[in-house]
Structures are given as C-alpha cells and as structure tokens.
C-alpha cells in the first residue's frame with residue numbers, strides 16, 4: 267500500500283466499536299492503516315475484527331514482533347496518529363509520557379500530527395485532572411477533539427460522546443492534507459494555526475413562520491458553514507456553529523447551537539461573539555419576517571381570495587456585529603451572493619457591500635447561474651477591507667473554507 271500511513275489507536279471504551287467504521291473509511295479511501303488497540307480496547311472489540319478490517323496483524327503489546335522494533339517504528343513512520351476513542355486513562359498517560367503498551371510507546375515516538383478523540387462519561391471529562399491533561403496535550407500541539415454531547419453508555423446523557431466516525435475521518439483527512447501541504451510534519455507547526463482561538467460560524471437559512479406550519483425560507487443548505495466549522499476545528503479552534511435549519515451531521519469537536527428565525531440567530535451570534543476571535547456569517551438570514559405570525563393555521567377562504575401578508579425588515583446581524591464590535595481585534599467575515607446588474611459588476615457591488623456592512627472580509631459568490639446553493643463545490647473571491655482580493659478557483663467547499671481561514675489567520679497574527 268502506498269497511501270498515507272495512519273496509526274489508528276483504540277483505547278478501552280465502549281465507543282471502540284465506532285472506530286471500526288472510522289477504520290473502514292480510512293482504508294477505503296486509500297490510507298495504509300495500522301490499528302493499535304490497548305488491552306482494554308480488545309475487551310470491547312477483538313483483534314480479529316481490527317485485523318480483518320485493516321488487512322494487517324494487530325497487537326496491543328510491545329513484545330510481539332520485537333525484531334521489527336514496533337514500539338519505535340510505528341510512531342516514527344506514521345504520517346498521522348489518530349486515537350478514537352481516547353479514554354481519560356489514555357489522555358493521562360499521553361500527557362505524562364507513560365509508555366506501558368504499544369499505543370503509548372507509539373505516541374511517544376510519533377513526530378507526525380496526533381489527533382485524539384476522547385470519549386468518556388461527563389464527570390470524567392470535566393474532572394480537573396482530565397482538563398489539565400487535555401490542556402497539556404493541546405499546548406504540545408496535539409489536536410484533542412471536543413467530545414460531542416448526547417446519549418452516553420446507559421441511560422445518561424451529557425458531554426463525552428465520541429463524535430460521528432465519518433466526522434472524525436474528515437478531521438483526520440484534513441489534518442493529513444494540511445500537514446503534507448504545509449510540509450510541517452511536526453505537531454503544532456502550521457497545522458493547528460487556530461489553536462487557542464475561539465471562532466463562531468453561522469450556517470443555514472433562517473425561517474420566518476407565517477403560522478404554525480408555513481414559513482418564509484431560503485435554499486441555503488448550510489454546507490459551506492459546516493465546512494468552515496469543520497476546517498476551523500481541525501486547525502485547533504474552539505468552534506461554535508450556529509445552525510439555522512440545517513440537516514447535516516454535526517462536525518467533530520464543534521459546539522452546535524440550533525436556531526430557527528433571524529431573531530434567534532441574532533441572539534445566538536451576539537452571545538457567542540462576545541468572546542470570539544473570529545466570526546464568519548455564512549448563514550442566509552431571512553431579511554424579512556411577517557409583522558404578525560398567526561397562532562393558528564391560516565385557512566383558505568371560500569371565495570378564493572388569498573390573505574395578504576405584511577412584512578417587516580429583520581436586523582442585519584453582520585452589519586450590527588461589524589459596526590458595534592464586541593472585540594475590536596476580532597476578524598469578521600461576511601458572505602455575499604451577488605449577480606451583476608446595470609449599476610455595476612459583481613465585484614463593484616461586492617466592494618460596496620463590504621463597505622456598507624463594515625466587515626473585514628467578504629466572500630463573494632457569483633450566483634448569476636443559480637449555482638452554489640445545495641452544491642458541494644464553490645468558487646469565490648475573498649475581498650478584504652484593506653483592498654485585497656483573493657481569487658478562489660472552482661473547488662470544494664472545504665478548500666474554500668481553508669482559504670478563508672488562511673485570510674483570517676493572517677489578520678489575527
């Protein structure tokens with residue numbers, strides 16, 4: 267196999283079964299994966315499963331195949347080490363440099379990016395010891411993905427769930443791509459350039475209800491916002507994603523706040539922005555709302571007449587957070603879907619909008635052909651309030667997301 271070499275560490279938590287799906291995604295997309303479970307992980311999922319799915323022998327011990335010095339070689343030759351699930355015990359060992367099995371030895375010898383996806387009960391995650399271990403690991407450039415909230419083992423719910431394996435896969439792929447592209451090759455160098463930063467991303471389209479069942483909405487799928495949140499998380503940021511009516515899987519390590527209307531979006535954005543280093547308004551808020559929403563379903567009239575609806579303007583959130591800045595040093599990014607008209611080209615209109623909104627960057631999509639909405643690709647120009655213009659050729663929403671964060675990082679530092 268010639269794909270990137272990934273060590274998939276699995277420690278002993280019930281979420282170990284989800285790592286089978288992560289392993290499948292990695293191998294099916296051409297990665298050369300060696301699974302290194304801990305002894306406790308093998309209590310949950312046996313070595314034959316890992317061996318069958320990876321196509322390689324599997325061991326938790328440093329005493330197997332000693333002539334190949336696996337406890338040193340695996341880490342040295344890996345392009346990425348990802349541990350999912352990472353238990354509180356594994357985090358503690360990694361933070362303190364303990365090395366009593368093959369996985370912890372591998373973590374000590376790895377010079378590639380390391381991604382840890384913790385999963386444990388909320389009490390363990392919130393314990394001061396775990397918090398300190400996570401802080402230590404992050405300070406060394408390890409990407410520790412925030413656990414998701416939701417149902418835990420047993421009947422309880424809370425923070426501590428392993429994020430969706432598909433989303434951990436996206437983080438792994440992203441980190442690999444960036445470490446290769448940046449030539450960093452060492453954790454913490456270039457790859458996680460948003461570490462320690464708080465960012466807010468809004469996504470999706472708001473809905474303004476006319477009655478309990480009907481609403482005014484728009485076609486925004488939320489994909490670009492989700493790509494931005496995913497990209498920021500894999501670059502180490504603490505991400506709040508404010509999602510308006512989006513039907514997509516939560517990105518790994520991202521706090522998702524769900525909203526419905528523009529008023530709810532505004533409240534959530536204002537709250538999250540108070541401490542943010544960067545805000546990206548990728549959502550499409552409804553510009554108008556009915557002056558009055560009916561509490562009961564509006565009935566059809568027998569005479570065939572239609573009700574008239576009076577609309578009023580919603581607040582412009584991007585303009586508000588740009589002109590009344592909670593933190594003057596924060597970088598604020600807006601989006602503009604433009605079509606040229608008689609008064610100017612797409613770029614002329616976009617420059618005027620950038621000035622009108624007062625943000626630092628404006629990502630401009632030319633939507634003359636009706637493209638972009640719901641698609642997985644995008645192309646854009648990123649305009650800066652300093653007069654800069656970066657052309658982004660046709661590509662994935664993830665690629666555009668990273669170019670936007672590149673521009674943000676330049677302005678943050």
Ligand code: CTP
Pocket residue numbers: 528547548549550551552553580581582583584585599600601602603619622
């Ligand atoms: N936006 C916002 N609040 C609104 C409407 C839009 O924050 N009520 C943000 C979007 O999230 C996006 C940018 O503003 O970042 C896009 O604005 P757009 O809707 O294209 O522009 P309009 O506000 O309609 O522009 P105009 O001032 O030309 O009407």
